[in-house]
Amino acid sequence: xDNFSYVAPTRYLFGRGVENEVGRLAAEAGWSRxxxxxxxxxxxxxxxxSRVTASLSQSGxxxxxxxxxxxxxxxxxxxxxxxxxxxxxxxxxIAVGGGSxxxxxxxxxxxxxxxxxxxxxxxxAATVTDAIPVGVVLTIPAAGSEGSGNSVITNEETxxxxxxxxxxxxxxxxxxxxxxxxxxxxQAQTAAGVADMMxxxxxxxxxxxxxxxxxxxxxxxxxxxxxxSARRVIANPNDYEARANIMWSGxxxxxxxxxCGRREDxxxxxLEHVLSALYGVTHGAxxxxxxxxxxxxxxxxxxxxxxxxxxxxxxxxxxxxxxxxLATAAALRAFFAExxxxxxxxxxxxxxxxxxxxTADFHRDKGNPYRGYWTMTPTxxxxxxxxxx
Amino acid sequence: xDNFSYVAPTRYLFGRGVENEVGRLAAEAGWSRxxxxxxxxxxxxxxxxSRVTASLSQSGxxxxxxxxxxxxxxxxxxxxxxxxxxxxxxxxxIAVGGGSxxxxxxxxxxxxxxxxxxxxxxxxAATVTDAIPVGVVLTIPAAGSEGSGNSVITNEETxxxxxxxxxxxxxxxxxxxxxxxxxxxxQAQTAAGVADMMxxxxxxxxxxxxxxxxxxxxxxxxxxxxxxSARRVIANPNDYEARANIMWSGxxxxxxxxxCGRREDxxxxxLEHVLSALYGVTHGAxxxxxxxxxxxxxxxxxxxxxxxxxxxxxxxxxxxxxxxxLATAAALRAFFAExxxxxxxxxxxxxxxxxxxxTADFHRDKGNPYRGYWTMTPTxxxxxxxxxx
Numbered sequence: 001x002d003n004f005s006y007v008a009p010t011r012y013l014f015g016r017g018v019e020n021e022v023g024r025l026a027a028e029a030g031w032s033r034x035x036x037x038x039x040x041x042x043x044x045x046x047x048x049x050s051r052v053t054a055s056l057s058q059s060g061x062x063x064x065x066x067x068x069x070x071x072x073x074x075x076x077x078x079x080x081x082x083x084x085x086x087x088x089x090x091x092x093x094i095a096v097g098g099g100s101x102x103x104x105x106x107x108x109x110x111x112x113x114x115x116x117x118x119x120x121x122x123x124x125a126a127t128v129t130d131a132i133p134v135g136v137v138l139t140i141p142a143a144g145s146e147g148s149g150n151s152v153i154t155n156e157e158t159x160x161x162x163x164x165x166x167x168x169x170x171x172x173x174x175x176x177x178x179x180x181x182x183x184x185x186x187q188a189q190t191a192a193g194v195a196d197m198m199x200x201x202x203x204x205x206x207x208x209x210x211x212x213x214x215x216x217x218x219x220x221x222x223x224x225x226x227x228x229s230a231r232r233v234i235a236n237p238n239d240y241e242a243r244a245n246i247m248w249s250g251x252x253x254x255x256x257x258x259x260c261g262r263r264e265d266x267x268x269x270x271l272e273h274v275l276s277a278l279y280g281v282t283h284g285a286x287x288x289x290x291x292x293x294x295x296x297x298x299x300x301x302x303x304x305x306x307x308x309x310x311x312x313x314x315x316x317x318x319x320x321x322x323x324x325x326l327a328t329a330a331a332l333r334a335f336f337a338e339x340x341x342x343x344x345x346x347x348x349x350x351x352x353x354x355x356x357x358x359t360a361d362f363h364r365d366k367g368n369p370y371r372g373y374w375t376m377t378p379t380x381x382x383x384x385x386x387x388x389x
Numbered sequence: 390x391d392n393f394s395y396v397a398p399t400r401y402l403f404g405r406g407v408e409n410e411v412g413r414l415a416a417e418a419g420w421s422r423x424x425x426x427x428x429x430x431x432x433x434x435x436x437x438x439s440r441v442t443a444s445l446s447q448s449g450x451x452x453x454x455x456x457x458x459x460x461x462x463x464x465x466x467x468x469x470x471x472x473x474x475x476x477x478x479x480x481x482x483i484a485v486g487g488g489s490x491x492x493x494x495x496x497x498x499x500x501x502x503x504x505x506x507x508x509x510x511x512x513x514a515a516t517v518t519d520a521i522p523v524g525v526v527l528t529i530p531a532a533g534s535e536g537s538g539n540s541v542i543t544n545e546e547t548x549x550x551x552x553x554x555x556x557x558x559x560x561x562x563x564x565x566x567x568x569x570x571x572x573x574x575x576q577a578q579t580a581a582g583v584a585d586m587m588x589x590x591x592x593x594x595x596x597x598x599x600x601x602x603x604x605x606x607x608x609x610x611x612x613x614x615x616x617x618s619a620r621r622v623i624a625n626p627n628d629y630e631a632r633a634n635i636m637w638s639g640x641x642x643x644x645x646x647x648x649c650g651r652r653e654d655x656x657x658x659x660l661e662h663v664l665s666a667l668y669g670v671t672h673g674a675x676x677x678x679x680x681x682x683x684x685x686x687x688x689x690x691x692x693x694x695x696x697x698x699x700x701x702x703x704x705x706x707x708x709x710x711x712x713x714x715l716a717t718a719a720a721l722r723a724f725f726a727e728x729x730x731x732x733x734x735x736x737x738x739x740x741x742x743x744x745x746x747x748t749a750d751f752h753r754d755k756g757n758p759y760r761g762y763w764t765m766t767p768t769x770x771x772x773x774x775x776x777x778x
Binding site: 005 | 390391392393394395396397398399400401402403404405407557568599600601602603604605606607608609610611613614615617618630631633634637638641646649650
């Protein structure tokens with residue numbers, strides 16, 4: 001077990017109706033003017049945004065609004081919102097949406113207090129030490145950004161999709177999680193969210209740090225709960241209890257508790273970010289293609305942890321580690337197939353893959369947190385992409 | 390899954406040497422005068438206290454000291470320290486020790502800012518809303534107080550041992566966890582700590598709330614990790630990795646993550662507190678006697694959750710829930726026997742038990758958080774105590 005530092009101060013309110021507490025929490029936080037950030041209109045159509053702003057009004061918290069954040073969020077709207085936030089002297093930001101909205105809200109929160117361009121944080125030219133506090137009303141269980149100190153933004157000018165991680169500065173001060181808000185998600189979005197949260201756990205699970213039994217067991221328990229609950233939601237999208245288990249799992253998958261005491265991997269996220277940046281692929285759907293390929297490749301190189309994962313979570317019985325790791329990859333792919341997720345680059349609509357470009361892009365973005373279960377060479381990288389066809 | 394609120398803002402530093410960060414953290418917290426609270430001298434003899442005070446001095450943080458906190462900590466030292474803390478205008482408290490020291494530090498922290506007697510908080514006559522911030526250097530993995538908002542104090546005048554729970558006010562702002570500090574713990578203390586942290590998980594696991602799969606699976610994973618690691622430590626007390634896994638498990642067992650979304654039980658803690666208050670029994674050792682008896686009693690009444698626990702953690706194969714619950718109780722007792730923990734009241738030195746008094750005391754302390762997997766009548770209570778002979 002490695003030495004570690006861990007702090008996760010977000011206050012969670014979880015359950016039916018908790019979005020109506022947003023005004024009270026903003027007032028208790030002492031915010032005098034709030035920016036409400038949202039996406040491409042589903043929160044408007046569902047009436048959620050009206051409930052959020054009504055709650056703020058009832059608590060006497062003035063607000064401005066900034067909508068239109070798209071999936072795989074880009075830099076331009078962030079820059080625009082930073083200007084607005086500064087002009088309005090915003091001292092609190094409320095993200096109403098999923099990972100894209102929350103990650104953009106975090107970028108705005110850090111950028112508004114920084115003299116240079118916010119993208120400096122993402123390319124490693126500056127470090128986030130301070131940010132306007134962010135609160136969250138979550139609508140999509142997937143990215144886990146509601147409990148993490150992370151943010152992923154795509155620079156549409158350079159084609160880079162880069163993730164940053166802070167210890168505490170970008171962790172939301174509160175997150176309101178009402179599983180009812182997730183009942184109407186399209187099946188494909190629910191499934192992609194499940195793949196995303198499973199990936200967040202497995203990225204941390206694939207470690208060369210020995211003797212992290214407690215973190216391993218927590219991770220295995222979460223994965224098991226997610227798979228059980230996902231099958232229930234596929235069978236019955238209105239199953240509140242299963243939705244609730246998925247929603248809370250998505251937060252725990254990425255608030256850092258599954259990483260304590262170990263070196264993490266994150267190679268698969270890096271491989272996927274290249275695809276999202278080039279093709280606008282849904283992150284979770286991309287991960288469903290990437291992860292089994294990556295584990296398959298590891299079977300011939302460093303099979304120990306994928307083998308353990310398979311034996312403890314997927315019912316793999318092979319005693320040979322290579323065989324067990326291959327069985328793990330197959331079982332993971334079979335589960336993604338149950339969720340009707342894409343399984344190949346072709347399924348993602350990438351019919352003419354440029355493996356050399358994928359490989360070059362992967363190795364370009366040094367700001368990304370590839371820390372490595374396995375240190376990837378360009379040869380490795382291209383080979384893994386070729387396993388995705 | 391029930392609606393819930395959860396916030397656990399403690400910053401953890403974990404690993405070798407982290408106690409030497411205490412001065413830096415106290416300075417960063419802006420504390421101008423600190424009270425260092427410790428126990429009956431082991432921290433003095435080991436040199437730990439000197440390292441802590443040296444670290445404070447190096448960081449320029451003035452401090453006063455208050456030692457002598459005993460196991461099953463009582464009210465008198467707390468009152469004495471409150472007077473000292475007020476006189477010295479202390480604005481930070483550092484607990485160097487295990488649960489008894491930390492719980493006392495929390496009582497001091499809340500009491501120093503309260504006009505009445507601190508015991509009011511414990512009997513429910515007042516509520517903790519504010520407290521001097523507390524930091525922890527942990528020496529005994531057991532009580533989990535380093536990450537919880539709880540405190541248990543015994544009133545030696547009334548014979549009451551009562552636990553209070555706060556949402557956030559009594560959660561330490563930081564906790565420094567160095568597993569090396571636990572290497573020299575006597576085997577009996579290590580074992581009692583293991584029983585205590587397992588009890589913290591199982592108290593939360595025994596719930597009538599349906600569909601808490603994610604919290605169930607986390608809890609099962611933690612229990613499995615604790616048992617694996619405990620067996621390693623029994624075999625080799627100098628096994629740093631196993632000590633580390635136990636230490637972090639003890640924190641996670643009681644920081645509330647195993648309770649999210651469900652009604653908790655806590656009956657066994659209540660049953661044990663009666664024994665500790667009357668006989669000064671080590672809490673974890675008492676729990677090793679209480680818990681199997683309580684589960685045995687439940688087998689005839691509400692066996693579903695103990696049965697699930699047995700099947701998922703203890704390898705129980707019985708399909709009938711009553712049989713499975715009985716097998717769970719037996720397996721838990723067998724594990725405690727492996728750790729050389731007491732298994733009966735006689736093993737605890739209670740050779741002439743007054744069951745009527747135990748029962749009356751249990752039902753007297755309404756301040757205790759018995760929320761109930763099973764609503765105990767005095768008949769139930771006495772019957773469970775009689776199963777401990």
